[in-house]
Amino acid sequence: MCLWINFGSGPLESVDCVVIGGGVVGLATARRLAQAGLEVIVAEAEKAVGTGISARNSEVIHAGIYYPKNSLKAALCVEGRELLYNYCKDRNIAAKAVGKFIVAANAAQDGELAAIRQRAFENGVKRLELWSARQVADVEPEIYCHSALFSPDTGIVDSHAFMVSLVGDLEAMGGWIALASPVDAIVVRENGFEVSVGGQEPMTIGARIVVNAAGLHSAAVGAMLGHGIASKFPKISYAKGNYFSLSGVAAPFRHLIYPVPVPGGLGTHATLDLQGAVRFGPDVEWIEQLDYRVDPARADSFYAAIRDYWPALPDGALVPAYSGIRPKIGGPGEAAKDFLIAAPTETGIPGYVHLSGIESPGLTASLAIAEHVAKGLGLTAFG
Numbered sequence: 001m002c003l004w005i006n007f008g009s010g011p012l013e014s015v016d017c018v019v020i021g022g023g024v025v026g027l028a029t030a031r032r033l034a035q036a037g038l039e040v041i042v043a044e045a046e047k048a049v050g051t052g053i054s055a056r057n058s059e060v061i062h063a064g065i066y067y068p069k070n071s072l073k074a075a076l077c078v079e080g081r082e083l084l085y086n087y088c089k090d091r092n093i094a095a096k097a098v099g100k101f102i103v104a105a106n107a108a109q110d111g112e113l114a115a116i117r118q119r120a121f122e123n124g125v126k127r128l129e130l131w132s133a134r135q136v137a138d139v140e141p142e143i144y145c146h147s148a149l150f151s152p153d154t155g156i157v158d159s160h161a162f163m164v165s166l167v168g169d170l171e172a173m174g175g176w177i178a179l180a181s182p183v184d185a186i187v188v189r190e191n192g193f194e195v196s197v198g199g200q201e202p203m204t205i206g207a208r209i210v211v212n213a214a215g216l217h218s219a220a221v222g223a224m225l226g227h228g229i230a231s232k233f234p235k236i237s238y239a240k241g242n243y244f245s246l247s248g249v250a251a252p253f254r255h256l257i258y259p260v261p262v263p264g265g266l267g268t269h270a271t272l273d274l275q276g277a278v279r280f281g282p283d284v285e286w287i288e289q290l291d292y293r294v295d296p297a298r299a300d301s302f303y304a305a306i307r308d309y310w311p312a313l314p315d316g317a318l319v320p321a322y323s324g325i326r327p328k329i330g331g332p333g334e335a336a337k338d339f340l341i342a343a344p345t346e347t348g349i350p351g352y353v354h355l356s357g358i359e360s361p362g363l364t365a366s367l368a369i370a371e372h373v374a375k376g377l378g379l380t381a382f383g
Helices: 024-035 072-090 107-122 133-139 159-172 215-223 296-306 362-376
Strands: 014-020 040-043 100-104 129-132 147-151 155-157 176-178 183-189 192-197 203-212 237-246 256-259 269-272 278-281 285-287 318-328 340-342 352-356
Touching: 014 024, 014 192, 024 040, 024 159, 024 203, 024 362, 072 155, 072 159, 072 362, 100 107, 107 129, 107 147, 129 133, 133 147, 159 176, 203 215, 215 318, 215 352, 237 296, 278 296, 278 318, 296 318, 340 362, 352 362
Parallel strands: 014 040, 014 203, 040 176, 100 256, 203 352
Antiparallel strands: 100 147, 129 147, 183 192, 192 203, 237 278, 237 285, 237 318, 256 269, 269 278, 340 352
């Protein structure tokens, strides 16, 4: 078994592939490339894997409902959902299809639910039921709605256990995780790349393949290559999502509760963790610099949004929990963009794969994203 190391702590000089970024997508991709027989190392800037986007989300397994027809988000979410449930079942990782309601707060939103349902069916989502307010009240008596869609295939997962398992798979296949190893520079050579890595013992490593899965920093990492990458692919905008937890009140729901989507996100929804505790969020707060502090004053807008579907929410019941930052391709007022997964034929650099804008449903789609990257590199079957 390989150790989690810094680049400088061993004699490593060259590998087949460097995956930049040790979030869930980077880990899943590294595992898939190792399955194909490649020698793979993951360069992670932080002292542990999955501390960024992957650790700061709702841990929801999405069904694939909202995304535009023929988009990567739609296809990879539907494919990835089944891969993720099966993976977790095979490895005894906690994952549960708790189901989710998308609720219309008034008659005007009924039409929006119909459009969402049609889009979901076009995406290959086979189970999405239209419920009346009375039907919802029978199973979720605290919920106020005019009507709702029920998704039985939406669930929750222990994302940390999932990532630990991916690391174990990678190590078992001879892969390496290099922690506290930020990439400082990448030079494109005739037959590959020279990747300069910082940290306590900086070094340069050769690789035939570089996969940029750096999440919030993917645009900055891409710009290191030159060759017009910075202008070829869009910049990243930061959409911070704040979460509040429920305090002093028993959990009122047994399912996930989502409003009709809002610009920039899926609305301030109620999710459950695997112990049944409720948290609300995320909202959408556009920021210029990375900042994970949760402003308690944002609770005011949470109370208003939540009471649209849970009027009985008591005053003072919400407390700041945590925040996450979504890497958006496009900024405020712009339509939501698709995942950007550019194979070497699209980046124009042999061996370079550029991933950007991998936000929700990135966790759900991670194993399918990994397969998509492998196919883009011409690796069509497991090694």
